[in-house]
Amino acid sequence: MTILVTGATGRVGRAVVTALLRAGRPVRALTRAPVTADLPEGVAVYQGDLEDPASLAAALEGADLLYLFPVPSTAREVVAMAERAGVRRAVVLSGALADEESADDEDGYGAVERAVQASGLDWTIVRPGEFAGNWLDYAPDVRARREVRRPFGNAVSRPTHEADVADVVAASLLGEGHSGQVYTFGGPEALTVAEQVRRIGAAIGAEVRFVELTPEQARMEWYDLDQGVDHDVIDWLLDMYGASVDGPETVPPSDTVERVTGSPPRDFAQWAADHADDFR
Numbered sequence: 585m586t587i588l589v590t591g592a593t594g595r596v597g598r599a600v601v602t603a604l605l606r607a608g609r610p611v612r613a614l615t616r617a618p619v620t621a622d623l624p625e626g627v628a629v630y631q632g633d634l635e636d637p638a639s640l641a642a643a644l645e646g647a648d649l650l651y652l653f654p655v656p657s658t659a660r661e662v663v664a665m666a667e668r669a670g671v672r673r674a675v676v677l678s679g680a681l682a683d684e685e686s687a688d689d690e691d692g693y694g695a696v697e698r699a700v701q702a703s704g705l706d707w708t709i710v711r712p713g714e715f716a717g718n719w720l721d722y723a724p725d726v727r728a729r730r731e732v733r734r735p736f737g738n739a740v741s742r743p744t745h746e747a748d749v750a751d752v753v754a755a756s757l758l759g760e761g762h763s764g765q766v767y768t769f770g771g772p773e774a775l776t777v778a779e780q781v782r783r784i785g786a787a788i789g790a791e792v793r794f795v796e797l798t799p800e801q802a803r804m805e806w807y808d809l810d811q812g813v814d815h816d817v818i819d820w821l822l823d824m825y826g827a828s829v830d831g832p833e834t835v836p837p838s839d840t841v842e843r844v845t846g847s848p849p850r851d852f853a854q855w856a857a858d859h860a861d862d863f864r
């Protein structure tokens with residue numbers, strides 16, 4: 585039973601590859617850049633670009649199962665190709681915010697979800713909440729100045745360990761009873777931003793200063809970073825963080841991870857310990 589992992593060099597994708605290898609399964613990994621992919625021994629690496637479905641032909645040929653990284657613009661075509669190639673089951677990475685999208689949004693998670701739901705494949709949709717891994721964006725500041733500058737120190741989220749997302753994906757690929765399921769989950773604890781910063785500090789054995797920016801200061805600093813992030817996206821992020829101060833949780837507590845994988849979800853201290861070297 586051959587499994588194709590797309591997005592295989594990503595945070596979730598790498599963890600999916602690890603989980604499948606641990607289960608003793610043959611893994612194919614898709615990347616646009618095989619030379620720099622640095623994937624584990626034993627993985628068959630295929631070059632392909634999800635934005636160019638024709639480039640996936642060789643990787644899909646003979647694959648039975650598919651982990652699909654979400655690229656909305658081509659999802660329908662990629663799923664159709666997978667079906668024609670003989671793939672039986674696809675597990676799709678989506679996000680907990682999928683429910684907040686409008687039903688005809690062609691650029692969001694829904695487009696990818698609808699593509700598998702309309703196909704003849706067995707499908708499972710995995711909708712994690714905010715990734716703990718988003719903190720890696722702040723790793724350079726923590727390394728250089730032991731400092732995090734962010735707005736909304738009291739905003740609450742349930743940071744989700746990428747290994748839990750990957751374990752849910754792997755269980756859905758390899759186990760039975762997951763067909764037609766939509767798994768929504770976050771991490772086990774609801775924590776403020778300031779508390780998450782404290783826990784990163786605890787993991788590296790150093791105090792990490794939290795500098796709370798006003799939303800306006802954050803807007804200016806993030807606009808200035810010029811990392812190719814659209815100003816509209818920055819405004820949307822600020823609205824979302826602001827709404828999570830004293831607001832309802834976007835991802836309510838659930839037993840999904842334990843029910844699907846048999847193990848409780850990893851907490852944020854665990855995530856920070858697993859990534860301590862990134863922040864030291």
Ligand SMILES: NC(=O)c1ccc[n+]([C@@H]2O[C@H](COP(=O)([O-])OP(=O)(O)OC[C@H]3O[C@@H](n4cnc5c(N)ncnc54)[C@H](OP(=O)(O)O)[C@@H]3O)[C@@H](O)[C@H]2O)c1
Pocket residue numbers: 590591592593594595596597614615616617621632633634635653654655677678679680711712713714715717718
């Ligand atoms: N961040 C969050 O809080 C959050 C929460 C819920 C859901 N999500 C979803 O999770 C996704 C991120 O997952 P992740 O953290 O595992 O990814 P990631 O670390 O951002 O890496 C994405 C990987 O996908 C591959 N990729 C990107 N575009 C591709 C394309 N056109 N064709 C082939 N491969 C492509 C890249 O591999 P190569 O460069 O090697 O080709 C890259 O390694 C987001 O895009 C979002 O949809 C995120």
